[in-house]
Amino acid sequence: MQYVFGYVRISLGDIGSICMCKRILKSQTNTVSGVPFYKIGTFGKEADAYISQETFNEYRSKYNFPKKGDVLISAAGTIGRTVVYDGKPAYFQDSNIVWIDNDESIVLNSYLRYCYELKPWKASEGGTIPRLYNDNIAKAVIAVPSIEEQKCVVSILDRFDAICNDLTSGLPAEIEARQKQYEYYRDRLLSFKELN
Numbered sequence: 001m002q003y004v005f006g007y008v009r010i011s012l013g014d015i016g017s018i019c020m021c022k023r024i025l026k027s028q029t030n031t032v033s034g035v036p037f038y039k040i041g042t043f044g045k046e047a048d049a050y051i052s053q054e055t056f057n058e059y060r061s062k063y064n065f066p067k068k069g070d071v072l073i074s075a076a077g078t079i080g081r082t083v084v085y086d087g088k089p090a091y092f093q094d095s096n097i098v099w100i101d102n103d104e105s106i107v108l109n110s111y112l113r114y115c116y117e118l119k120p121w122k123a124s125e126g127g128t129i130p131r132l133y134n135d136n137i138a139k140a141v142i143a144v145p146s147i148e149e150q151k152c153v154v155s156i157l158d159r160f161d162a163i164c165n166d167l168t169s170g171l172p173a174e175i176e177a178r179q180k181q182y183e184y185y186r187d188r189l190l191s192f193k194e195l196n
Helices: 053-062 109-117 134-139 147-165 167-189
Strands: 007-011 016-020 035-038 049-051 071-074 082-084 097-102 141-145
Touching (some): 035 053, 071 109, 082 109, 097 134, 109 141, 141 147
Antiparallel strands (some): 035 049, 071 082, 071 097
């Protein structure tokens, strides 16, 4: 790819194939123990269903399964919610939770995650609930700069995210900024010019 103008516009379908896990039947789940099985209602939260370790091992080895770092997308319900797969044993509901098997030498997963937050796709309406079909995702277009520029963008957005959402770094930074603001205005308000 040539980055003649600093970036290229690429459809998500050209970045990689859209994948989903093999279907799990209700009879294959339980509510007590095993490998967490995430359905659309528990995606990004606590799992309330589990599958056996044997089923997990078999399905993971035979069928599509996300790699650590892949960005999972909800395709029904709260459309476009994303979760980065952390590599821990877990299984995901077919067709409702998908990911793009992308080549990270073209687009970094961390960059894709931020692009997904812009929701570049159009969901299909008309059914009982809106859905995001593979075709909707494949046709969505994002701007892709060089890998170095992607790393820079991700670094900046990660810092903003930490300041806004992480109490351990965001709150102290905000307190420090307010303290400096207070000291500035205190000093301005309490410094009087001498009358000649």
